[in-house]
Amino acid sequence: MAVPTIVRERTPQIIVLAVILVLNAIISPGFFSIEIQNERLYGSLIDVLNRGAPVTLLAIGMTLVIATKGIDLSVGAVMAIVGAVAASLITSGYSLPATLAGALFVGLACGLWNGALVALLDIQPIIATLILMVAGRGIAQLITEGVILTFNDKPELIFVGSGSFLSLPMPVIIWIVVAILAILVVRRSALGLLIEAIGVNRRASTLSGVNSRVILLAVYAVSGLCAATAGVIAAADIKGADANNAGLWLEMDAILAVVIGGTSLLGGRFSLVGSLMGAMIIQSLNTGILLAGFPPEFNLIIKAAIILIILIVQSPASQAAMANVRANRQAVAIKSESREHAAR
Amino acid sequence: MRTLNLLAATAFATALSVSSAFALTVGFSQIGSESGWRAAETSVTKLEAQKRGIDLKFADAQQKQENQIKAVRSFIAQGVDAILIAPVVATGWDAVLKEAKEAEIPVILLDRTVDAPEDLYLTAVTSDTVFEGKVAGDWLVKEVGDKPCNIVELQGTTGSSPAINRKKGFDEAIAGHDNLKIIRSQTGDFTRTKGKEVMESFIKAEGGGKNICALYAHNDDMAVGAIQAIKEAGLKPGKDILVVSVDAVPDIFQAFVAGEANATVELTPNMAGPAFDALDAYLKDKKEPAKWIQTESKLYTPADDPQKVYDEKKGLGY
Numbered sequence: 001m002a003v004p005t006i007v008r009e010r011t012p013q014i015i016v017l018a019v020i021l022v023l024n025a026i027i028s029p030g031f032f033s034i035e036i037q038n039e040r041l042y043g044s045l046i047d048v049l050n051r052g053a054p055v056t057l058l059a060i061g062m063t064l065v066i067a068t069k070g071i072d073l074s075v076g077a078v079m080a081i082v083g084a085v086a087a088s089l090i091t092s093g094y095s096l097p098a099t100l101a102g103a104l105f106v107g108l109a110c111g112l113w114n115g116a117l118v119a120l121l122d123i124q125p126i127i128a129t130l131i132l133m134v135a136g137r138g139i140a141q142l143i144t145e146g147v148i149l150t151f152n153d154k155p156e157l158i159f160v161g162s163g164s165f166l167s168l169p170m171p172v173i174i175w176i177v178v179a180i181l182a183i184l185v186v187r188r189s190a191l192g193l194l195i196e197a198i199g200v201n202r203r204a205s206t207l208s209g210v211n212s213r214v215i216l217l218a219v220y221a222v223s224g225l226c227a228a229t230a231g232v233i234a235a236a237d238i239k240g241a242d243a244n245n246a247g248l249w250l251e252m253d254a255i256l257a258v259v260i261g262g263t264s265l266l267g268g269r270f271s272l273v274g275s276l277m278g279a280m281i282i283q284s285l286n287t288g289i290l291l292a293g294f295p296p297e298f299n300l301i302i303k304a305a306i307i308l309i310i311l312i313v314q315s316p317a318s319q320a321a322m323a324n325v326r327a328n329r330q331a332v333a334i335k336s337e338s339r340e341h342a343a344r
Numbered sequence: 345m346r347t348l349n350l351l352a353a354t355a356f357a358t359a360l361s362v363s364s365a366f367a368l369t370v371g372f373s374q375i376g377s378e379s380g381w382r383a384a385e386t387s388v389t390k391l392e393a394q395k396r397g398i399d400l401k402f403a404d405a406q407q408k409q410e411n412q413i414k415a416v417r418s419f420i421a422q423g424v425d426a427i428l429i430a431p432v433v434a435t436g437w438d439a440v441l442k443e444a445k446e447a448e449i450p451v452i453l454l455d456r457t458v459d460a461p462e463d464l465y466l467t468a469v470t471s472d473t474v475f476e477g478k479v480a481g482d483w484l485v486k487e488v489g490d491k492p493c494n495i496v497e498l499q500g501t502t503g504s505s506p507a508i509n510r511k512k513g514f515d516e517a518i519a520g521h522d523n524l525k526i527i528r529s530q531t532g533d534f535t536r537t538k539g540k541e542v543m544e545s546f547i548k549a550e551g552g553g554k555n556i557c558a559l560y561a562h563n564d565d566m567a568v569g570a571i572q573a574i575k576e577a578g579l580k581p582g583k584d585i586l587v588v589s590v591d592a593v594p595d596i597f598q599a600f601v602a603g604e605a606n607a608t609v610e611l612t613p614n615m616a617g618p619a620f621d622a623l624d625a626y627l628k629d630k631k632e633p634a635k636w637i638q639t640e641s642k643l644y645t646p647a648d649d650p651q652k653v654y655d656e657k658k659g660l661g662y
Contacts, residue, residue, distance in 0.1 A: 028549055037578050044548050051541055146377045147662055148536070148565070150595060162576060238536040238569055244378060245535040290545035296502045296531035 006273055013277040016310050024288040040164035052283030053171035054230040058254035059275040060182050061223030066258050068219055069199045069267025070125035075227040077136025078110045079247030082231030084143035087151055087241035096156040104228050111224020119216035140243035150240035161236025171233045183272050199267025257282055369399045371419030372428040376407045380662035387661045389616035396620055409433055413440045420447050426623050430454040454615040467622055467633040469615045473509035476590050476641045479609045481517020483643055484558055484588055493557035496546045497529040498539055500562040510562045510590055532566040539566030543573035553579050558586040564596040564608055571604050582606055592644055594657040600650035610642040
């Protein structure tokens with residue numbers, strides 16, 4: 001019965017995603033058509049899954065961080081750092097496993113840095129992670145020495161960004177695997193509950209024996225690892241590390257995905273599935289805008305307007321109003337029923 | 345002291361009838377190193393100075409105007425013979441330019457202009473970005489001849505002046521040629537990632553790319569990203585879809601070598617060369633240069649020995 005619960009809890013996200021996909025199909029009639037090209041699935045829907053990979057990965061880490069009442073602004077910059085590290089390792093002759101290990105290690109280190117500032121020094125998360133957000137692009141530029149570090153002749157790393165496995169693009173495979181792992185770990189153990197407890201009240205959970213420092217360190221570390229994975233994908237996708245632009249503003253998209261997915265910025269209850277759907281909603285929107293062929297000046301306005309509508313529909317006030325309507329209807333139904341009874 | 349130095353230098357130069365101004369000291373306030381092109385401009389400026397025996401004092405402003413103003417003031421205090429500024433923004437320069445004028449130090453603007461009275465600076469050396477778009481458009485007009493050609497356009501960052509101007513110039517070039525038509529135009533933010541993503545959507549929206557005859561990208565980075573998207577869609581960039589872009593960064597020459605791009609218009613990083621020439625003429629012969637020196641917008645195609653150009657450009661720090 002697990003699936004129906006998820007469907008019931010995520011009804012608003014499912015409806016929004018469905019509406020946007022249908023709108024896309026109206027704008028671009030071939031939107032749902034998927035064919036096999038070069039032995040891989042090819043079509044706009046696949047593009048949505050593929051292009052959404054970085055934000056999806058960031059959103060997984062971001063959900064856990066936000067659930068502890070934190071926020072991680074540094075993920076875009078960590079993507080740039082890790083992309084630079086991966087590009088410089090592979091171009092200096094390291095093997096793919098060594099490159100990936102090095103890249104993930106750097107992402108982990110960035111996450112632990114954020115976690116240490118938040119968990120050990122009790123610095124507010126928005127400020128603690130702002131440090132790396134600002135400094136990160138500088139660090140990435142130092143690594144690439146200010147150029148776009150390309151690796152056109154390294155097919156093994158390029159494969160991570162544009163190869164395919166089981167006919168699906170690699171980034172899609174990677175984010176699905178990471179998402180399943182994350183969901184299993186937090187929901188098949190008490191970890192998810194402990195994270196929520198810290199988000200609701202860190203002091204109370206510490207007093208009741210939750211090791212909040214270690215868990216806080218861990219969620220920021222996971223966020224760093226997710227950002228590292230996204231960074232490797234982004235670099236591999238364009239066969240180069242672009243320190244200036246890799247992951248630029250993606251922290252905002254990731255936070256938005258989490259919020260659209262129904263997790264509150266105040267911490268506590270969270271939903272990874274919701275965040276994944278949030279990321280897909282954002283990417284469907286982006287792809288739809290590109291397919292629509294409006295002048296680019298309208299891109300951000302359209303995106304902002306649609307997101308505003310989504311947030312208004314999800315807002316507590318309109319949720320309450322809808323609940324009211326539903327309750328009234330029920331009351332009316334019960335009343336008329338009892339009237340019928342009385343008439344009899 | 346400065347005037348003395350200058351007199352001595354000029355006298356010395358004249359005496360030896362050397363063509364270059366000897367032992368000049370020039371201060372250069374650079375914006376920063378936000379792009380590969382900017383880094384190349386810095387290294388070319390240093391090279392050009394070295395070639396002429398000019399002592400170049402370099403200051404990196406890290407994208408901040410206050411750092412640039414500080415740098416210019418310190419150049420004035422050091423009594424340099426001339427100052428080059430690549431201004432980060434257009435406004436707010438009047439005061440410091442007046443100070444330089446009072447100290448009788450000529451100021452030359454590189455790459456961008458400022459909103460200040462023209463008599464406050466000697467000249468501005470910039471590229472004409474409208475003309476760059478026109479050169480790209482003219483190339484395409486000539487290349488396709490009378491055949492019908494549907495063009496997709498990757499614009500630069502929405503609202504930025506190179507994006508507006510490169511679009512304008514291209515539109516001017518293809519106006520009056522009814523066989524050329526821009527069917528889709530979208531921003532790729534001057535980046536490879538967005539260039540690739542937007543090109544993917546163009547291909548999907550235009551019958552798998554079969555309706556597209558040419559791509560015009562406002563910079564090479566977007567073109568490089570788009571080339572990958574074209575390849576992944578099973579088409580041949582450079583043949584099935586012609587690729588023309590602007591900037592001439594090294595990586596587009598690699599695409600030339602691979603036969604995947606067709607033309608690029610150079611935004612030369614050598615703004616300092618013409619600036620030093622103008623300065624030389626001004627200091628030696630008191631010849632006032634024009635207020636605007638336009639750099640050459642050279643068209644490169646795969647016929648221009650791309651491997652050689654790539655090797656030359658690669659060392660410049662792009």
